[in-house]
Structures are given as structure tokens and as C-alpha cells.
Ligand SMILES: Nc1ncnc2c1ncn2[C@@H]1O[C@H](COP(=O)(O)OP(=O)(O)OP(=O)(O)O)[C@@H](O)[C@H]1O
């Protein structure tokens with residue numbers, strides 16, 4: 001299993017949700033975050049030029065998936081979130097050691113697959 005993290009523009013939230021749904025990915029967590037993508041704003045001060053790390057609003061998706069669903073999860077997020085302009089975001093993939101569905105006690109791949 002993997003935990004796929006997608007950090008995207010807030011205005012792309014619904015597009016990413018729809019793309020995940022179409023890719024048959026069901027469980028997802030979303031949070032509003034602030035982030036910095038590396039661009040430095042130069043700020044003039046009376047002592048000279050300084051740089052400021054500006055923070056931008058982003059939305060963070062977390063999707064726990066079985067290994068066979070990793071690629072289509074990444075592709076769904078990227079295709080839905082891309083504008084081609086700087087600041088489109090990033091996808092990170094972690095190994096995921098365990099998952100438990102609390103209601104049933106199901107573990108691991110059974111816990112991250114939808115119930116019917
Ligand atoms: N190395 C990183 N570690 C953690 N979070 C990051 C990292 N890089 C980017 N992010 C997150 O992703 C958001 C969007 O980053 P952004 O798309 O600007 O990345 P980038 O590498 O500058 O690419 P681009 O050149 O397309 O702007 C950031 O605001 C931050 O939340």
C-alpha cells in the first residue's frame with residue numbers, strides 16, 4: 001500500500017475529487033494548508049534587498065491505495081490539477097505500513113478498498 005499525497009491549487013479541488021472518483025478511488029482526506037514552492041520574492045528594505053518566503057494557500061489530498069491503484073491515483077491528480085503555470089503543486093508517495101477499517105477490523109488492502 002501507498003499513501004499518495006497531492007498538494008494542489010484550491011480551485012482544483014473539485015476537479016481532483018472528480019478525477020479520483022472516475023479512477024475508482026473512493027476514500028480521500030483533504031485539508032487546507034499553506035505552502036511554499038521555492039520561489040523567492042525580493043523585498044527592498046532600507047538595509048538592502050532581502051528575500052521573503054511567501055506562503056500560498058493549497059489543498060492537500062491524502063489517498064491510501066493498494067499498489068495496483070498507485071499509478072492511476074497519481075495520474076488522476078496530475079491531470080486534474082495541471083494548468084501548466086508555476087505553482088500547480090506536487091505529488092509525494094509514501095510507503096504505507098498498515099491500515100485498519102475500524103467498523104469491521106479489516107486490515108491493509110481490504111481496509112483501503114471500498115465496501116459494497
Ligand atoms: N519540496 C517540497 N516539500 C514539501 N512541500 C512542497 C515542496 N515543494 C512544493 N511543496 C508544496 O507544493 C506547493 C506547490 O508547490 P509548487 O507547485 O510551487 O512547486 P514547484 O516545485 O515550485 O513547482 P513549479 O515550478 O511548478 O511552481 C507548495 O506551496 C508546497 O505546499
Ligand SMILES: [Mg+2]
Nearest residue numbers: 037038086087
Ligand atoms: Mg512553485
